[in-house]
Each structure stands twice: as structure tokens, then as C-alpha cells.
Amino acid sequence: MxxxxxxxxxxxxxxxxxxxxxxxxxxxxxxxxxxxxxxxxxxxxxxxxxxxxxxxxxxxxxxxxxxxxxxxxxxxxxxxxxxxxxxxxxxxxxxxxxxxxxxxxxxxxxxxxxxxxxxxxxLGYDKFSDGMLIALAYVLILKPTSVVIGSILNKYSITVTANHPQMNGLVAGGELIGYLERILILTFTLVGSYAAVGFVFTAKSIFRFGELNKSDSRSLTEYVLIGSLLSVVIATLVGTLVSLGFDIKMK
Known part of the structure; x- marks a missing residue:
């Protein structure tokens, strides 16, 4: 090739x-x-x-x-x-x-x-099926995962008032941040760098802590925390399952 x-x-x-x-x-x-x-x-x-x-x-x-x-x-x-x-x-x-x-x-x-x-x-290339599986994993953790997380978060209401217009940006940017976060987590999981997964989640938490700390809305804090945890869990699970699939195939 x-x-x-x-x-x-x-x-x-x-x-x-x-x-x-x-x-x-x-x-x-x-x-x-x-x-x-x-x-x-x-x-x-x-x-x-x-x-x-x-x-x-x-x-x-x-x-x-x-x-x-x-x-x-x-x-x-x-x-x-x-x-x-x-x-x-x-x-x-x-x-x-x-x-x-x-x-x-x-x-x-x-x-x-x-x-x-x-x-x-x-089609006969020995790594073709592996590439398709990895492509499936990345497609799965983007929009489909966002839909799943969104449906779960619908049960938790948040209140954005006129006194806190910056919250609109905080919530609106969540989907893009989630995309980037899950791409990094899946990539690190596939290469076996689990310590880097923890670093990604910690870094995101630190950057968002200041914004959430200024908010007097407990519901918003819970909303962001639940969304972040769901994002990390799903991306890690998908990456782990794909890695297990590679191990089983090699055996």
C-alpha cells in the first residue's frame, strides 16, 4: 500500500x-x-x-x-x-x-x-477490520453519545437567569467540549494510556471549577458534573471494549 x-x-x-x-x-x-x-x-x-x-x-x-x-x-x-x-x-x-x-x-x-x-x-488487508472497529468507536462517541447524555440530562433542570448570561455559554459549549474530551479519552484508552484519561478529566474539572464556583445554582453544578461523568464513562467503556476486541482477535 x-x-x-x-x-x-x-x-x-x-x-x-x-x-x-x-x-x-x-x-x-x-x-x-x-x-x-x-x-x-x-x-x-x-x-x-x-x-x-x-x-x-x-x-x-x-x-x-x-x-x-x-x-x-x-x-x-x-x-x-x-x-x-x-x-x-x-x-x-x-x-x-x-x-x-x-x-x-x-x-x-x-x-x-x-x-x-x-x-x-x-477488504483482505489484515488490519481492515481493526480500522473499521476503531472508526465505529469514534463515530459512536460523538453525536450518538451526545444524544444519549442529552436524554439523560433532560431529567435534570437548570435555571439560567438574566443576571448570569455567562451560563448560556457554559451550557452551550458543553457539547463541543464533550466531543473533544471523548476523542481524547478514547484515543488514550486505545493506546493504553489510562493515566492520561485521568489527566484529561482533572484538567477539564479544574478549568470549569472557576465558572461553576461563581454560580449560585446548585442545579447547574450537578448538571455539568453528571454530563462530564457520563461522557468519561461512555468513552472509557467504548475504548475498553474495543481494546478487549483486539486482544480476543489476537488470541
Whole structure:
């Protein structure tokens, strides 16, 4: 699989440099303001395609194949960036979808260009099932876990008054904090670093203690504490079960 990874990583490296390091902020603003009428949209897509000719030629592609690669990347990059530019709010979700689509295009191109990897090769790879299990674990601890925690916390009411507007941010940011917390906990559990799991929970508790200490609402403190404990317990259990699955498979 090294040839596929070499091509894919080379394409992805060029894309990330061009999209995040070399693209001026005013270009992003112009695309957001004028969408398909912005010259920057077309120029950026063209530069991204031309830049990929460097790794393509280094990897030994002929000129016709390189020209085809440039055309595909230019058109796909233009279409994906145009979609993002038409979003009125530059939300994290739009950025994730935008970059995921770019990565998918590069993966398909690398898949097409290399002969060392096929669908049968992927399905027959001895680590494929392990990768699927890990992917399932990460998907499980994000939105599904948030829904479960939210349904449990519905039984506990909190009161946010006009005198404490900062509590709105405290509660509203809980879901994102929970996502990050569970990702870290699951990752540390999978690699067997259980001490780091305790560190994550302790660090979160310390940072939030000051905010909760200023609150005169006991219900809010209990609400946050229950949500945090549920988040830690679920992520740790999922990570432990996946690790046990790997151990059983090895035996």
C-alpha cells in the first residue's frame, strides 16, 4: 500500500499548503462576498491544480495524465470552494465538509493512479477490520453519545437567569467540549494510556471549577458534573471494549 500512500500524501501535502498557508485571507473574504463572480475563486482553483503537477511529475506521471489530473483538481476544487462560499455562515461544519470532499478527490485520484491497491486488497488487508472497529468507536462517541447524555440530562433542570448570561455559554459549549474530551479519552484508552484519561478529566474539572464556583445554582453544578461523568464513562467503556476486541482477535 506504500505507492498509494505516497501519491495520496504528496497530493494532500500540496493541497494543505496551498489552501491554508499560501491562500491570502482577502481571497477567502472575496469568495465569500462575491461567490462565483470572484476572480479569486478561479485563480485559487487553478493554482491548486497547477501545484499538483509538481508531485505528479516527480512521481513519474506523463504529461497527458498530468494535464488530466490538473483539470480534475481545478474543476473539483472550484466546485467545492464555490459550495462553501455560498454558505452564509462560515461554520466549522462547512469547513469539515469542504476539506473532506477535497481529501476524497485526492484519495480517488491516488487510487486510480496506483496499481498496488484494489478493493479486494483493502477488504483482505489484515488490519481492515481493526480500522473499521476503531472508526465505529469514534463515530459512536460523538453525536450518538451526545444524544444519549442529552436524554439523560433532560431529567435534570437548570435555571439560567438574566443576571448570569455567562451560563448560556457554559451550557452551550458543553457539547463541543464533550466531543473533544471523548476523542481524547478514547484515543488514550486505545493506546493504553489510562493515566492520561485521568489527566484529561482533572484538567477539564479544574478549568470549569472557576465558572461553576461563581454560580449560585446548585442545579447547574450537578448538571455539568453528571454530563462530564457520563461522557468519561461512555468513552472509557467504548475504548475498553474495543481494546478487549483486539486482544480476543489476537488470541
Amino acid at each position: 506504500s505507492d498509494f500512500l505516497t501519491v495520496f500524501i504528496a497530493f494532500l501535502l500540496i493541497h494543505l499548503i496551498g489552501d491554508f498557508y499560501l491562500q491570502p485571507g482577502r481571497w477567502r473574504a472575496a469568495k465569500q462576498k462575491s461567490t462565483y463572480r470572484a476572480p479569486e475563486l478561479y485563480l485559487h482553483a487553478l493554482l491548486q491544480g497547477v501545484a499538483l503537477s509538481v508531485p505528479a511529475l516527480v512521481l513519474g506521471m506523463d504529461w497527458p495524465s498530468t494535464a488530466c489530473l490538473i483539470a480534475i483538481v481545478v474543476l473539483s476544487h472550484w466546485a467545492i470552494d464555490l459550495w462553501q462560499a455560498t454558505r452564509h455562515e462560515h461554520q466549522l461544519t462547512h469547513i469539515v465538509v469542504d476539506q473532506s470532499l477535497h481529501v476524497l478527490v485526492f484519495a480517488l485520484l491516488a487510487f486510480h493512479m496506483t496499481t498496488d491497491i484494489t478493493i479486494d486488497t483493502i
